[in-house]
Amino acid sequence: MNTCFTKSYLLILSALATMPALAQVTQLEDVIVTAARVPTKVSALPVSTTVITQESIANSPAKTVAELLSREAGIRTSNSSGAENSASIDLRGFGVTGSSNTLILIDGVKQNSNDLSAPNLAGLSLSNVERIEIVRGSGAVAYGGGTTGGVVNVITKKSAVGQMSGDLTLTMGSYSHRQLDANASVSGEMFGLDAFVQTLQTDHYRDNNAERVNSGGLGLNLNHEQGAVRVYAKMVDQNLRLPGSRKVDTAKGIDEFKNDPQGTSTPKNYMDTDGYTFGLNVSQDVGAQGQVFFDAARRSKDNMAFYASTWGNWIDQRDLVENTASARYEHHFSAGHQFVLGADLLNSSMDVNAGAVPKPSSSNEQHHRGLFAQGTIKPLDSTAITIGVRQQWVDEEGKDLGGGGGNHTTDETLNAWELGVKHIFASDWAVYGKVGTSFRLANADELAYLTDSLKPQTSQDKEVGIEWKNKVAAARISAYRNDLENEIHFSKLAGGGFGSNVNLDPTRREGIELDGRWQVSTQLQLNANTSFQNGTFRSGVSNGVNLAGNRIPMTPRLLANAGFAWKPLTELLFATDVQYVGEQRLDGDQSNQFATQLSAYTLVNMKLAYQFNKSFSASLMVNNVFDEKYASYGIRSGSVGATGSYNLYPEAERNFRVAVNLGF
Numbered sequence: 001m002n003t004c005f006t007k008s009y010l011l012i013l014s015a016l017a018t019m020p021a022l023a024q025v026t027q028l029e030d031v032i033v034t035a036a037r038v039p040t041k042v043s044a045l046p047v048s049t050t051v052i053t054q055e056s057i058a059n060s061p062a063k064t065v066a067e068l069l070s071r072e073a074g075i076r077t078s079n080s081s082g083a084e085n086s087a088s089i090d091l092r093g094f095g096v097t098g099s100s101n102t103l104i105l106i107d108g109v110k111q112n113s114n115d116l117s118a119p120n121l122a123g124l125s126l127s128n129v130e131r132i133e134i135v136r137g138s139g140a141v142a143y144g145g146g147t148t149g150g151v152v153n154v155i156t157k158k159s160a161v162g163q164m165s166g167d168l169t170l171t172m173g174s175y176s177h178r179q180l181d182a183n184a185s186v187s188g189e190m191f192g193l194d195a196f197v198q199t200l201q202t203d204h205y206r207d208n209n210a211e212r213v214n215s216g217g218l219g220l221n222l223n224h225e226q227g228a229v230r231v232y233a234k235m236v237d238q239n240l241r242l243p244g245s246r247k248v249d250t251a252k253g254i255d256e257f258k259n260d261p262q263g264t265s266t267p268k269n270y271m272d273t274d275g276y277t278f279g280l281n282v283s284q285d286v287g288a289q290g291q292v293f294f295d296a297a298r299r300s301k302d303n304m305a306f307y308a309s310t311w312g313n314w315i316d317q318r319d320l321v322e323n324t325a326s327a328r329y330e331h332h333f334s335a336g337h338q339f340v341l342g343a344d345l346l347n348s349s350m351d352v353n354a355g356a357v358p359k360p361s362s363s364n365e366q367h368h369r370g371l372f373a374q375g376t377i378k379p380l381d382s383t384a385i386t387i388g389v390r391q392q393w394v395d396e397e398g399k400d401l402g403g404g405g406g407n408h409t410t411d412e413t414l415n416a417w418e419l420g421v422k423h424i425f426a427s428d429w430a431v432y433g434k435v436g437t438s439f440r441l442a443n444a445d446e447l448a449y450l451t452d453s454l455k456p457q458t459s460q461d462k463e464v465g466i467e468w469k470n471k472v473a474a475a476r477i478s479a480y481r482n483d484l485e486n487e488i489h490f491s492k493l494a495g496g497g498f499g500s501n502v503n504l505d506p507t508r509r510e511g512i513e514l515d516g517r518w519q520v521s522t523q524l525q526l527n528a529n530t531s532f533q534n535g536t537f538r539s540g541v542s543n544g545v546n547l548a549g550n551r552i553p554m555t556p557r558l559l560a561n562a563g564f565a566w567k568p569l570t571e572l573l574f575a576t577d578v579q580y581v582g583e584q585r586l587d588g589d590q591s592n593q594f595a596t597q598l599s600a601y602t603l604v605n606m607k608l609a610y611q612f613n614k615s616f617s618a619s620l621m622v623n624n625v626f627d628e629k630y631a632s633y634g635i636r637s638g639s640v641g642a643t644g645s646y647n648l649y650p651e652a653e654r655n656f657r658v659a660v661n662l663g664f
Helices: 003-017 054-057 063-071 093-100
Strands: 049-052 076-077 087-091 102-106 129-134 150-158 162-172 177-187 191-202 211-224 229-240 246-249 270-286 290-309 313-330 338-355 359-380 383-398 407-425 429-440 457-469 473-485 490-491 500-503 507-519 524-537 558-569 574-580 602-612 618-624 631-635 644-651 657-661
Touching: 054 129, 063 076, 063 129, 076 631, 087 102, 087 150, 093 102, 093 490, 359 524, 383 429
Parallel strands: 102 150
Antiparallel strands: 049 129, 076 087, 129 150, 162 177, 162 657, 177 191, 191 211, 211 229, 229 270, 246 644, 270 290, 290 313, 313 338, 338 359, 359 383, 383 407, 407 429, 429 457, 457 473, 473 507, 490 500, 507 524, 524 558, 558 574, 574 602, 602 618, 618 657, 631 644
């Protein structure tokens, strides 16, 4: 597709989607989100918030949670493994450390591991998702570290009181894709039971990239007077083959990305992952205006990866165990004021065995304790002032059991605060502003083989925004800036040019986001968003290279999405979305000297669905309709200079899926 035409189309449609609507149809109502740690109205939050509803999920051509998120303002995804649900999710332009600066939750349980891998959402089917909540640029007070980009909370389906329901979905498609998803729930006045299972098999686009996933979960709800208790268990077993990269070296006439994008450079590599989660959620009303929440969860992830190369075989085994608990008290005052007091606990351990014959390599333990308080004051019915503070105590101990001298200990006390104001005008307009601080700690991978611990990453955060909403349309424009100190990052310029995990010189993330939707009629809905973002080094010199003003790798300046969902008949749906991702510096190119950048790309996806009756429906999804040849991740060889080789990870060309759903 013509890139200039596509960008113009997206910007025009974005403007159209933010125009006042002319017809009176379905009300775009205020919603409640839990990503703020307690149930809170979106209208009271002084930050950019999006709720992807179950209807929006059903109307989307997206196949996975990551694909669905990538259509939202300020979110970019990348994938180097090819796994169905393991793409890196990056909120507001953090690049390769996006997964470490964006908190991903499933039903409030943290999915980010204590390593550099992206949160693994294998086994999470869109058919089992009730809604997804996105709170941008906020979360340090409520959740602690690793939330400078924001928080994404995926809420799965659960039983409703007095109902019995379920559905079975069979999906088949390109690359021998076969998938079965089943969900069921039954509930009485006091008890409820829900369950899901998924089995998935696919060869994916690349050679040596077959994936097998089996997962399941069970939840039990007890509804009692003025409260509820839920216990649940989930498991996932994933086997994934790893195809590696495609090398490009123009000086030697090598271009595997163009000539053999489906090929593999690592035909023997693979990874096996087993995960288990057990949890408890409790909520109880206290008097007429108070409510207590308590959550506890135990999560384990066993990962084994095999890598073969010319210098020999290597096995990497990682065992992660994480225990979390949180208690929160929320009080509502008659004047509309709200106060939340909470305490958090996290104990995590990860053991690594590695080598041609695996032997103990490293061990990392983390103990986090946090206290936070957050309040909303309403001096006027139309004005809300939010104030929050957190204090976090962190104890970490890492041992290099392989003799590399990388032992480390961390004993830190960290603080975060925020102050926000939101005012709603009678004319359907609202303005908001927020200032605050956030932080992030190094994970086990980043601390490996270091003689000194990395300093905590801190950020000064600012955001302002304007919102508009009437009965049929909504629009938002927001501007943000994050000024970071000691950003934790792998720099190929450090370590004498060999690369090392370091605290970067001062960096900045800033941007403008425009987001809109318009329910044109009962049959047609438009939505669009545009994000202009800039990730740069504010100052610094590394390995003789002046970094001031340089772009941070893997941070596109422009993201744009546009789409529509059209129902010419009550039973028939036709939906299309267009996604544009701008040019990016390759990973490892902090010097900004490399002549080649990761090319911009445009994707068009379509969905056709028909509801035959109340219980039976079918859909056809075609992704990458115009057969774009692209990569969402690439890395250069070396660290300085304008020439040399680089590696790309090709994404799938045009592909399709057919799904049939039987519900009751």
